[in-house]
Amino acid sequence: MNTTGALETSAAQSRSAELEKLILKEPGQFRVLTGDRPTGRLHLGHYFGTLHNRVRLQDLGVETFVLIADYQVLTDRDVAENLTEHVEELILDYLAIGIDPERSTIFAHSAVPALNQLLLPFMSLVSVAELNRNPTVKDEIAHSRQAAVSGLMFTYPVHQAADILFCKAGLVPVGQDQLPHLEITRTIARRFNDRYGKHTSVFPQPEALLSAAPLLLGTDGTKMSKSRNNAIALSIDADETARLIRGAKTDAERRITYDPAARPEVSSLVLLSALCEDSDPHTVAEEVGVGGGGALKRRVTESVNEYLAPIRARRQAYARDRRLIREVLRAGNERANAIADATLKEVRAVMNADY
Ligand code: ATP
Ligand code: MG
Numbered sequence: 001m002n003t004t005g006a007l008e009t010s011a012a013q014s015r016s017a018e019l020e021k022l023i024l025k026e027p028g029q030f031r032v033l034t035g036d037r038p039t040g041r042l043h044l045g046h047y048f049g050t051l052h053n054r055v056r057l058q059d060l061g062v063e064t065f066v067l068i069a070d071y072q073v074l075t076d077r078d079v080a081e082n083l084t085e086h087v088e089e090l091i092l093d094y095l096a097i098g099i100d101p102e103r104s105t106i107f108a109h110s111a112v113p114a115l116n117q118l119l120l121p122f123m124s125l126v127s128v129a130e131l132n133r134n135p136t137v138k139d140e141i142a143h144s145r146q147a148a149v150s151g152l153m154f155t156y157p158v159h160q161a162a163d164i165l166f167c168k169a170g171l172v173p174v175g176q177d178q179l180p181h182l183e184i185t186r187t188i189a190r191r192f193n194d195r196y197g198k199h200t201s202v203f204p205q206p207e208a209l210l211s212a213a214p215l216l217l218g219t220d221g222t223k224m225s226k227s228r229n230n231a232i233a234l235s236i237d238a239d240e241t242a243r244l245i246r247g248a249k250t251d252a253e254r255r256i257t258y259d260p261a262a263r264p265e266v267s268s269l270v271l272l273s274a275l276c277e278d279s280d281p282h283t284v285a286e287e288v289g290v291g292g293g294g295a296l297k298r299r300v301t302e303s304v305n306e307y308l309a310p311i312r313a314r315r316q317a318y319a320r321d322r323r324l325i326r327e328v329l330r331a332g333n334e335r336a337n338a339i340a341d342a343t344l345k346e347v348r349a350v351m352n353a354d355y
Helices: 005-025 043-061 083-098 115-117 119-123 128-133 135-142 151-165 176-196 237-244 265-275 281-319 322-350
Strands: 031-036 065-067 104-108 171-173 206-211
Touching: 005 043, 005 176, 031 043, 043 065, 043 083, 043 171, 043 265, 065 083, 065 237, 065 322, 083 104, 083 281, 083 322, 104 322, 115 119, 115 151, 115 171, 115 322, 119 151, 119 176, 128 135, 128 151, 128 176, 135 151, 135 176, 151 176, 151 206, 171 176, 176 206, 265 281, 281 322
Parallel strands: 031 065, 031 171, 065 104, 171 206
Antiparallel strands: none
16 A cells, blocks of 8 residues: 655655755754664565665764664564564664664663653644544555554554654654655654744754655565564565565566556566666566566675675674673663753753753
8 A cells, every 4th residue: 555645755855865965065064863662573675665775874974863762662462472583683684784883873672761751741732533534554554463553553653753853853864654654754843843943943854865765565466564464674684685576476577677656566676676686677578578576686686696695794793792782782871861861851851841
C-alpha cells in the first residue's frame, strides 16, 4: 500500500536535492536525528532508504544522533519479550554499516527521561483527529497483528516529535513512509514556537532527507519491512540472500526495463542492483535486457552479496564483543541525557514552569 502521496514524495525529493547542496557547503550547520524500532534485523530497505545516508552525513562531518525507539515496540509482543537482544542486534547492525560511536550518538529513548517528558506538552498541541488521520499510523496498525489498538500507537508521531526536537535536529534522513510523521513534528515545532516562543524560536522545523530509494520493495512486491516477512536482512549469508532473491516477485514481460510506475517489482530489483554497483538503473536494465527475470535476479544477487560482504564480516567481528555494544549505548545515553535535560529546562522556562 502506498501510504504517501506521489506529489508529497516528489516535493520532498526535490527539497532533498537542494539540501544535499547546502550540506556539502556547510556540513557543520546541520544536526541529524534518525532512528529505528528494535523490531528485528535491519534490511536492504533500511540501508538504501536511510542507513547509507546516515553514514555518509556522519563522514561529511554532520553531527549525527541515532535513536533506538525501544518504547515503540511495546505494542509488539514477540519483540518486547526479547527486547535486550533486539537492541543489541540493532547496535551491531549500526556498527557494521559504519556508524562510528566516537562521532555519532547511539541511544535508546527509554533511557532519556527528559526526552519523554516533552511528549506531554507536545500532546497538547495536536488534536485526536490529526493523529487519527496519519496514514503511516493507519498502516502500522494494519500490520501490527494486535487484537486491539493501544493508545500508545496513536502517540507514535508525537513521541517521534520529541525524539527529533529534544536535540533540535534539523535534518532527518528517512524513507518515504516517514513523511507524514515528520509533518506532525514540523507542526508541533511551529505550534510550540507560536504559543510559547514569544520572539524566539525554541525548535527548528526539521526537514526530511530522502535517498534515491525512498521505498524499496520486498520480495513480495510490497514495502520491504521487518514485520512483513519480505525483507532481505543485511546480516544473512550469501546463500540465504540468493534464495530470497530467487523467490522475489517479478512480472511476465521478458525484456527488463526500469519503469517504477508501470513495473514496480522489476524496477525495485534493478534499482537495488544499481545502488550496490553505484551505477544507473537504466544502464543495469539495458545490460540485463532480454536476459529476463532469471538474469536480473542473478545480477542482483551478485551485486548485493558483493556489496554486503565487508559489512557482514565487520558484523561478525563486532558480535564477539558484547561489552563494547553495551558501552556504546551507555555513552550514547549519557550524551543524549545531557542534551535532553538542557532542552527540557528551556521548555519549562518558556512555559512559565520554571520552579
Ligand atoms: P516495522 O515493520 O517494524 O515497522 P520497518 O522495516 O518498517 O519495521 P522502521 O524501523 O519502521 O522499519 O523504519 C526505520 C527507517 O527505515 C525509517 O526511516 C523508514 O522510513 C526506513 N525504511 C523502512 N523500510 C523502508 C523501505 N522499504 N524503503 C526505504 N526506507 C525504509
Ligand atoms: Mg515501520
